[in-house]
Amino acid sequence: MAGRKQFDVDTALDGAMHVFWEHGYAEASLSRLLAATGLGRGSLYSTFGGKDELLERSVRRYAERFAAPMSAALRSQPDDPAAAVRAFFDTVLTRLADPDVPAGCLITRLAAETADLADPLREVVAESLAGQRAEIRAALRAAEGPLPAERLDDLALYAAAVNQSLTVLHLAGTPVTELRTVADLAHEHIAAALHTPGRAE
Amino acid sequence: MAGRKQFDVDTALDGAMHVFWEHGYAEASLSRLLAATGLGRGSLYSTFGGKDELLERSVRRYAERFAAPMSAALRSQPDDPAAAVRAFFDTVLTRLADPDVPAGCLITRLAAETADLADPLREVVAESLAGQRAEIRAALRAAEGPLPAERLDDLALYAAAVNQSLTVLHLAGTPVTELRTVADLAHEHIAAALHTPGRAE
DNA sequence: GCCATGTTGGAACGAATGGTCAAACATGGC
DNA sequence: GCCATGTTTGACCATTCGTTCCAACATGGC
Numbered sequence: 001m002a003g004r005k006q007f008d009v010d011t012a013l014d015g016a017m018h019v020f021w022e023h024g025y026a027e028a029s030l031s032r033l034l035a036a037t038g039l040g041r042g043s044l045y046s047t048f049g050g051k052d053e054l055l056e057r058s059v060r061r062y063a064e065r066f067a068a069p070m071s072a073a074l075r076s077q078p079d080d081p082a083a084a085v086r087a088f089f090d091t092v093l094t095r096l097a098d099p100d101v102p103a104g105c106l107i108t109r110l111a112a113e114t115a116d117l118a119d120p121l122r123e124v125v126a127e128s129l130a131g132q133r134a135e136i137r138a139a140l141r142a143a144e145g146p147l148p149a150e151r152l153d154d155l156a157l158y159a160a161a162v163n164q165s166l167t168v169l170h171l172a173g174t175p176v177t178e179l180r181t182v183a184d185l186a187h188e189h190i191a192a193a194l195h196t197p198g199r200a201e
Numbered sequence: 202m203a204g205r206k207q208f209d210v211d212t213a214l215d216g217a218m219h220v221f222w223e224h225g226y227a228e229a230s231l232s233r234l235l236a237a238t239g240l241g242r243g244s245l246y247s248t249f250g251g252k253d254e255l256l257e258r259s260v261r262r263y264a265e266r267f268a269a270p271m272s273a274a275l276r277s278q279p280d281d282p283a284a285a286v287r288a289f290f291d292t293v294l295t296r297l298a299d300p301d302v303p304a305g306c307l308i309t310r311l312a313a314e315t316a317d318l319a320d321p322l323r324e325v326v327a328e329s330l331a332g333q334r335a336e337i338r339a340a341l342r343a344a345e346g347p348l349p350a351e352r353l354d355d356l357a358l359y360a361a362a363v364n365q366s367l368t369v370l371h372l373a374g375t376p377v378t379e380l381r382t383v384a385d386l387a388h389e390h391i392a393a394a395l396h397t398p399g400r401a402e
Numbered sequence: 403g404c405c406a407t408g409t410t411g412g413a414a415c416g417a418a419t420g421g422t423c424a425a426a427c428a429t430g431g432c
Numbered sequence: 433g434c435c436a437t438g439t440t441t442g443a444c445c446a447t448t449c450g451t452t453c454c455a456a457c458a459t460g461g462c
Contacts, residue, residue: 022316023316023317024227024313024314024317026225026227026228027227027314027317102316103316104313108313108369109313111369111370111372111373112225112305112309112310112313112314112369112372112373113225113228113313114372114373114374115223115224115303115304115372116224116225116228125373126373126374129370129373154382154386155386157379157382157383158382158383158386158387161363161366161367161370161383162362162363162366164365164366164369164370165362165363165365165366165369166362168309168312168313168365168366168369169312169330169362169365171312171313171315171316172312172313172315172326172327172330173315173327178358181355181358181359182358182359182362185355185356185359185390185394186359189386189390189393189394192390192393193386193390
C-alpha cells in the first residue's frame with residue numbers, strides 16, 4: 001500500500017471537484033473530500049497541500065473540462081455572433097441536464113460564497129467570471145462594424161449574467177426545460193439587438 | 202439583568218438576518234449570530250429555538266422588509282407592465298447600492314446552498330422564489346389580451362432570472378453601475394416583447 | 403537482496419462547531 | 433415585601449472541523 005502513488009491524481013481531483021461543486025467551500029468537509037477522492041489524509045495533504053489549494057486545482061480542472069467546451073461553442077461561429085451565443089447557451093443547458101454531474105456550476109456556487117472566501121480563492125473565482133465575460137465579448141466581435149463597441153460590451157455582460165441566472169436557478173431546483181425558456185428568450189433578445197442596425201435575420 | 206426580556210426581538214432578528222445574508226447558512230456560525238444579535242446563548246435558544254428556526258424567521262423578516270418593496274413596485278403600475286418591471290428592477294438596484302445592507306440577496310445566497318439545506322429551509326427558499334415569480338407574472342396581467350398567457354409566463358420567469366443574475370453578480374463583486382446595464386437591457390427587451398403585437402411605446 | 407525514497411493509513415492535535423443546562427438574578431402579581 | 437415566573441450568563445457537552453505527524457510499508461536503484 002505504499003512506495004509508488006496508488007491513485008491517479010486527475011481522478012482524485014475529479015472527485016474533489018464534484019464535492020466542491022455540489023457543496024461549495026464551507027460544506028465541503030475534509031471527510032467528504034476524502035471519501036470522494038478515495039485518499040487518506042496523508043496522501044491528500046502531501047499531494048495537494050490543503051483544502052484551499054485543492055479547491056484552486058479543482059477550479060482549474062473545472063475550467064479544462066467544462067469551461068473549455070463553452071469557450072469552444074463561443075468560437076464555433078466566428079462570423080455569426082447570435083449563433084455563437086446560442087451555441088454557448090446550448091452547451092450550458094446540456095451540462096445542466098447531465099445527471100452525472102452536480103447541479104448548477106462550480107463557479108457560481110463559489111461566487112455566492114465570495115464574502116467568506118480567502119483572498120486567493122476569491123481572485124480565482126473573479127478571474128473565471130471575468131474570463132467568461134471576455135470570451136463572450138470576443139464572440140461578438142463580428143458585429144463590431146454596425147454596432148458600437150460599448151453596446152457589445154453591454155450585451156456580453158448581459159449574456160454572462162443570464163448564464164449565471166441559469167445556474168443559480170438550477171441550484172434552486174428549477175427544471176432544465178424552464179431554464180431553456182430563459183435561454184431562448186435571452187438569445188431571441190440578443191439576436192435582435194445584434195441585427196438592429198444591420199441586415200435582418 | 203433578568204426578569205423581563207432585555208432586548209427587542211425584531212432588532213435581534215435584524216442582526217441575525219444580516220449575518221445569514223452575508224454569510225449564508227453554513228458560515229453563519231453561532232458566535233457570529235450571538236455577536237450580531239447581542240444575545241447570550243440561552244436567550245437566543247429560548248426565544249428562537251436554534252439556528253434553523255432563526256434562519257426561518259430571518260427569511261420571513263427579510264420578506265417583510267425587502268421583498269415587500271419589490272412587490273409594491275410590481276403593483277405600482279397595474280396597467281403598464283413594462284413600467285412595473287422597470288420599477289421592480291429599480292427597487293432591486295437601489296437595495297444593491299445600499300451600503301448599510303450586505304451585498305446580494307438573502308434568498309439568492311440560500312438558493313445557492315440548496316443542496317446542503319434541511320428540508321424545511323429548502324422549502325422556504327423555494328417558496329420565496331416561486332412567490333416572486335408569481336408576483337412578476339401578476340404584474341404582467343395587463344398584457345394578457347394581446348399576448349398569449351404562456352408568453353407572459355415565460356417573460357415573468359425571465360425577469361425573475363435576471364433578478365437572480367443581478368444578485369449573484371453583485372455577490373461576486375460586480376459594481377452596481379454594470380448591474381444597471383444588465384437591468385436596462387432586460388427591461389428594454391421585455392418592454393419590446395410586451396409591445397410586439399400591441400401599440401408602440 | 404538491501405537500503406534510501408517516498409506513500410499510506412490512522413492516531414492525535416487544538417480550535418471551533420451547534421446545543422444544553424443550571425445557578426444567579428430581576429421583575430410583576432399578590 | 434415575598435414568591436413564583438421567566439431571563440440571563442457562562443460553564444459545559446459531544447462532535448466535527450482542518451491539519452500535523454509518525455510508524456508501517458511498498459517500491460526502484462544499486
